[in-house]
Amino acid sequence: MELQSVYDRIDDDRATLSITIKADDVNTLIDQFTIALAYQNNIAPEDGQDLAEAVTIKLGKEAVEKHLETSVMGYSFPFAAEGNHVEIVGKPALTAHGSLARDTDFSFEALCTLKPSFSLSSYDPVHITVPPLEVTDEDVERYLKTLAQSHAYLEEDTSHAEIRKGDLVELEIETFKDGVRCDQLCSESRTYTTGADMMPPDFDEQVMKMRVGETKTIVYEYPGFTLDENYEPQIEHYTSTVTAKKVQKMVVPELNDQWVRENMPDTDGVEGLRRNARETIYDRKSIEYRHYKNLQSANELVKRFDGEISPAVYEAVTADILQSFEDQLAQQETTKEDFLRQQGITEQQLMAHFSNQVREQLVRQFALDAVAEHFGLEVDDADLDEYFRAAASPGLEAMIRLDFERNGRMPEARLSALRLKANDYVTEHSIMRID
Incomplete structure (x- = not known):
């Protein structure tokens, strides 16, 4: 996709990107998002009718134009941001300059809140205490009981x-x-x-x-x-x-040697099943153990963060989280007012919760960014694979990665992968006590 963009720094926290999409790419994007819109709404054209006409008749001209405009800007922005090496927090505010139309260049402006950089008071190893990683006989029995119940x-x-x-x-x-x-x-x-x-x-x-x-x-x-x-x-x-x-x-079947032979012929009887169960549980616990250790080391790391995060950064991330929350409520066919009433809380209490959540999230992320910068950590393809394995359900890593690549979200993935690598680095170099 051919983009022209101009970067303009407004102040310490904000910048604008003025972006222009060439006419040929505009046509391609309109076609792609029209197809997606039709699929989402189960719209098929009648005989002699093209898809765009069918979608417009079903959803209305104004709604379709607004959806296409928003989709084209949202899709194009990450590519322009990456081309200008712009890292942001939250979502940009997008403003169209003129109407989106076929065979015509389309321009819009993105107002961005820039990701700040911080340093830590110390980069010495952190001290953490974690329990031992072990698989107990009770773990194995629970696993086998669940296995038996799944074959009831x-x-x-x-x-x-x-x-x-x-x-x-x-x-x-x-x-x-x-x-x-x-x-x-x-x-x-x-x-x-x-x-x-x-x-x-x-x-x-x-x-x-x-x-x-x-x-x-x-x-x-x-x-x-x-x-x-x-x-x-x-x-x-x-x-x-x-x-x-x-x-x-x-x-519920009894998991004896005969049952194992009939249902798991590659397994060496009940004892082999127990060994496999122990290995499976260990692999699962290892993943959980890694997350737990990383959480402990990150929690220690944030104690060394003494920077001042600007209100603009807080507002951008809080607005992003609040929008995601409201979208989730809409999918559940409920309103924020209904949610507040059900939970017995006020809007002020909800916003206080979000503010605390945002601060914890930002401080942890910026502390890990500081570690990556201090130790010169960089992301390679193996680190990206590791991030997608951690972020996706088993077996869906390649599909999720392809989705990120197609939608210009690889800078987001690289930043997340770098933070995961920094967190692993802090944990691996920590002074760890097993208790």
């Missing part, structure tokens, strides 16, 4: 024929909602747990009055998702013909 299976329970609360019952069920067959509630074989609020109370009570082999027609109702003229949920009426085929019970 159902078998018929012939100890009683009458259906009781808590039974796992295999049902054959045919259901109609307001006279129309309800496929979601029809099955030749469905395991149903009585008394577990899996179905409306009237249905549950009738099932618990049945016996194995009995067939019964159950009429019940439940509030739907639409509202009536009084803004109350409309009541939906169901009729289910139910046959109780059998009572079942969950059987």
